[in-house]
Amino acid sequence: MTFLxxxxxxxxLGSIYAIIALGYTMVYGIAKMLNFAxxxxxxxxxxxxxxxxxxxxxxxxxxxxxxxxxxxxxxxVIERLxxxxxxxxxxxxxxxxxxxxxxxxxxxxxxxxxxxPKSFPxxxxxxxxxxxxxxxxxxxxxxxxMATVLACxxxxxxLTWFTGNTKxxxxxxxxxxxxxxxxxxxxxxxxxxxxxxxxGSALAAVAGVLMCxxxxxxxxxxxxxxxxxxxTAAVFGGIGSxxxxxxxxxxxxxxxxxxxxxxxxxxxxxxxFAVLIVVLLVKPAGLLGRxxxxxx
Amino acid sequence: xxxxxxxxxxxxxxxxxxHAIKDVSFHVEEGEIVTLIGANGAGKxxxxxxxxxxxxxxxxxxTFEGKNISAISPNKLVSHGLAxxxxxxxxxxxxxxxxxxxxxxxxxxxxxxxxDLERVFSLFPRLKERRRQVSGTLSGGEQQMLAMGRALMxxxxxxxxxxxxxxxxxxxxxxxxxxxxxxxxxxxxxxLVEQNAQMALSVAHxxxxxxxxxxxxxxxxxxxxxxxxxxxAYLGG
Numbered sequence: 106m107t108f109l110x111x112x113x114x115x116x117x118l119g120s121i122y123a124i125i126a127l128g129y130t131m132v133y134g135i136a137k138m139l140n141f142a143x144x145x146x147x148x149x150x151x152x153x154x155x156x157x158x159x160x161x162x163x164x165x166x167x168x169x170x171x172x173x174x175x176x177x178x179x180x181x182v183i184e185r186l187x188x189x190x191x192x193x194x195x196x197x198x199x200x201x202x203x204x205x206x207x208x209x210x211x212x213x214x215x216x217x218x219x220x221x222p223k224s225f226p227x228x229x230x231x232x233x234x235x236x237x238x239x240x241x242x243x244x245x246x247x248x249x250x251m252a253t254v255l256a257c258x259x260x261x262x263x264l265t266w267f268t269g270n271t272k273x274x275x276x277x278x279x280x281x282x283x284x285x286x287x288x289x290x291x292x293x294x295x296x297x298x299x300x301x302x303x304x305g306s307a308l309a310a311v312a313g314v315l316m317c318x319x320x321x322x323x324x325x326x327x328x329x330x331x332x333x334x335x336x337t338a339a340v341f342g343g344i345g346s347x348x349x350x351x352x353x354x355x356x357x358x359x360x361x362x363x364x365x366x367x368x369x370x371x372x373x374x375x376x377x378f379a380v381l382i383v384v385l386l387v388k389p390a391g392l393l394g395r396x397x398x399x400x401x
Numbered sequence: 402x403x404x405x406x407x408x409x410x411x412x413x414x415x416x417x418x419x420h421a422i423k424d425v426s427f428h429v430e431e432g433e434i435v436t437l438i439g440a441n442g443a444g445k446x447x448x449x450x451x452x453x454x455x456x457x458x459x460x461x462x463x464t465f466e467g468k469n470i471s472a473i474s475p476n477k478l479v480s481h482g483l484a485x486x487x488x489x490x491x492x493x494x495x496x497x498x499x500x501x502x503x504x505x506x507x508x509x510x511x512x513x514x515x516x517d518l519e520r521v522f523s524l525f526p527r528l529k530e531r532r533r534q535v536s537g538t539l540s541g542g543e544q545q546m547l548a549m550g551r552a553l554m555x556x557x558x559x560x561x562x563x564x565x566x567x568x569x570x571x572x573x574x575x576x577x578x579x580x581x582x583x584x585x586x587x588x589x590x591x592x593l594v595e596q597n598a599q600m601a602l603s604v605a606h607x608x609x610x611x612x613x614x615x616x617x618x619x620x621x622x623x624x625x626x627x628x629x630x631x632x633x634a635y636l637g638g
Contacts, residue, residue, distance in 0.1 A: 279504050286491035291479030291508035
């Protein structure tokens with residue numbers, strides 16, 4: 106029974122990583138940049154949801170979309186102000202800017218909402234219960250965990266469908282391969298990149314709400330470590346690949362949970378990164394990534 | 402009298418301090434095949450990229466159907482009726498043949514895309530056989546056909562081809578040039594940039610010879626092919 110419950114914990118943690126990793130991977134695939142501020146957008150989404158629920162008594166069904174809208178706008182604004190002017194700049198400049206944006210968001214959150222932790226309410230309850238008891242109550246599955254895994258699967262399938270079947274999604278793939286050629290097709294590359302940031306940031310909001318709902322703890326630095334781990338998950342699965350981000354996220358969550366349960370809580374992050382190193386040594390492009398030689 | 406479709410007047414393009422295009426002027430009449438020939442580095446591709454807006458000229462003007470297009474962004478030019486098949490084809494290798502063609506129709510209303518697909522497939526039956534195949538698996542000749550088909554999806558009034566013969570076996574080069582002539586007979590106006598001067602001049606109505614960023618000679622295709630200077634410099638005799 107404990108084994109099963111570890112699997113559920115691992116899947117739900119992994120689904121959170123996967124949702125964040127999907128945003129990372131979309132932005133990397135299309136804008137070819139690592140948006141290190143992605144984790145902090147998660148935090149903003151969680152705060153928006155927190156205040157909507159606690160200060161304005163909004164139901165979760167309204168608070169979550171509100172957080173998504175705010176993060177979408179935030180993502181578009183960040184891209185427009187911080188990254189778009191650097192489109193022709195060396196990628197190192199963009200990377201440093203992204204780290205700067207990350208600190209800017211964290212510090213702004215501290216000024217606006219203080220550094221003291223907020224206790225995030227549980228958003229997913231059924232009839233007042235936080236979890237569903239199975240096998241006569243021996244196995245408890247939280248509704249948050251169920252919502253998280255479900256949301257992750259829906260998002261992954263949705264993005265796969267979107268990039269494979271819609272005009273905008275295909276244009277995103279075209280931009281990801283060759284921006285100049287995409288322009289010659291009449292595709293507005295700047296708009297496409299904006300849309301990618303919008304989608305990635307909306308997903309970050311969802312991840313933020315689910316994460317804080319599961320761990321009921323919210324700080325201005327809340328998004329930072331999960332952001333880095335989700336980035337790891339995206340690289341693990343093959344950065345730029347949607348199924349890769351999903352697989353990488355879920356595996357990372359499972360590995361982390363099982364390390365905590367059977368090896369050592371303190372070592373869990375070390376094990377996670379050790380696995381990443383081994384995978385990259387064997388498969389440099391990640392589990393589902395394609396190895397593309399750098400053009401010189 | 403045919404009308405002038407494209408008029409390039411006195412453009413100057415720089416790469417940093419390098420003066421790549423010097424006062425280049427030429428024009429393309431409706432229904433023509435016009436070719437720009439010249440050695441590697443003469444500025445042929447730079448000229449095309451300036452017309453399609455990927456590069457900007459410091460001076461002069463580029464007019465298309467009487468409209469000044471020198472300041473229009475590249476992605477908007479497609480709806481003005483210009484399409485470019487870029488050097489090295491630049492097809493989307495990870496997308497299927499059909500998806501590549503759909504990208505070519507990006508600016509078109511979605512209702513007509515199916516019909517345009519059939520039109521391109523009738524020009525290039527090979528592409529129809531491979532419509533669901535990822536285009537990175539196509540041969541060089543098929544990729545060139547796909548790049549041309551993709552450009553035709555937008556119903557261009559001017560089709561600009563950059564080195565369509567590059568990297569292709571001689572037999573395929575002939576096939577590609579036959580297709581270019583067919584397209585022209587069916588009403589397409591074509592601006593053709595080529596290093597293969599012999600082939601280009603044999604299909605072109607008129608040609609311009611570029612040397613280190615300048616137009617040095619111009620004439621009809623047959624005039625240029627007979628000119629001793631051109632023969633010596635570009636046709637290996």
